[in-house]
Amino acid sequence: MSVAAAGEIVWMIGIVVWYVIRYPFERRAKRVRIVSHRRSGLDRFALAAALFGLAILPAFYVVTGIPRAADYPARSWAIFVGASMFALAMWIFRRTHKELGRNWSITLEIRDRHELVCGGPYALIRHPMYTSFLLMGLGQAFLLSNWIAGPAGIIGFAVLFFARADKEERMMLEIFGSRYSDYMRRTKRIIPYLY
Numbered sequence: 001m002s003v004a005a006a007g008e009i010v011w012m013i014g015i016v017v018w019y020v021i022r023y024p025f026e027r028r029a030k031r032v033r034i035v036s037h038r039r040s041g042l043d044r045f046a047l048a049a050a051l052f053g054l055a056i057l058p059a060f061y062v063v064t065g066i067p068r069a070a071d072y073p074a075r076s077w078a079i080f081v082g083a084s085m086f087a088l089a090m091w092i093f094r095r096t097h098k099e100l101g102r103n104w105s106i107t108l109e110i111r112d113r114h115e116l117v118c119g120g121p122y123a124l125i126r127h128p129m130y131t132s133f134l135l136m137g138l139g140q141a142f143l144l145s146n147w148i149a150g151p152a153g154i155i156g157f158a159v160l161f162f163a164r165a166d167k168e169e170r171m172m173l174e175i176f177g178s179r180y181s182d183y184m185r186r187t188k189r190i191i192p193y194l195y
C-alpha cells in the first residue's frame with residue numbers, strides 16, 4: 001500500500017468514527033424541545049462550508065483522485081502527525097458530546113431546561129467542539145497529500161468558527177447572563193490558556 005493510500009484510509013476511518021460519535025446525539029436532539037434559536041442564512045452557509053471542506057470535498061478526492069494535478073508526494077511522518085491529530089480530535093469530540101448531553105444542538109439553539117455546561121473540556125475553553133474541528137482540519141491537511149483536498153478542512157473550520165463564535169456567545173450571554181460572563185472571564189475560546 002502506498003503512503004498516500006494509507007493517509008486516505010486513516011482519514012476515512014476518522015470520518016466514520018466522527019459519525020458514530022455524532023449519530024446518537026442527532027437522534028436524541030430531535031426529542032428535546034427547542035425554546036429559542038438564532039438560526040440564520042449565514043449560520044446555514046457556515047455549516048455547509050464546514051461540511052464541504054471537512055467531509056464532501058475530501059471524500060470526493062479520496063473516491064475519485066480528482067484533482068490529481070494538485071497531488072504532491074506523501075510522507076510517512078505526515079501520516080503519523082495527521083493520524084495523531086485526528087485521534088486527539090475524536091477524543092475531544094466525544095468528550096464534548098458527553099458533557100453537552102441533551103444540551104447539544106448542531107446549530108444555535110437553546111433547549112428546554114438547557115443547562116450551562118462548564119465541566120470537562122468546557123472548564124478550559126468555551127468551544128472545545130470547534131477545537132476538535134480545527135484539529136480534524138489540520139489532521140486532514142497532513143493525511144491527504146493534495147493541495148486542494150488537504151487544506152479544505154481548515155478553511156471549512158475557519159468559516160464556521162468566525163461566522164458563529166461571536167453569535168453563539170451573545171446568545172449564551174442573553175440566556176445565562178452573569179453566569180456566562182463569569183464563565184467567559186475564566187476560559188479561553190478554542191486554545192487553552194491562549195485564545
Ligand SMILES: C[S@@+](CC[C@H](N)C(=O)[O-])C[C@H]1O[C@@H](n2cnc3c(N)ncnc32)[C@H](O)[C@@H]1O
Pocket residue numbers: 096100103104105106107108109110111115116117118122126127128129130131168172
Ligand atoms: C454545535 S454546539 C457547539 C458547542 C460549543 N461551541 C463547542 O464548540 O463545544 C452548539 C450549541 O451548544 C450549546 N452550547 C454551547 N456552549 C454551551 C455550554 N457551555 N453549555 C451548554 N450549552 C452550550 C448552544 O446551545 C449551542 O447552540
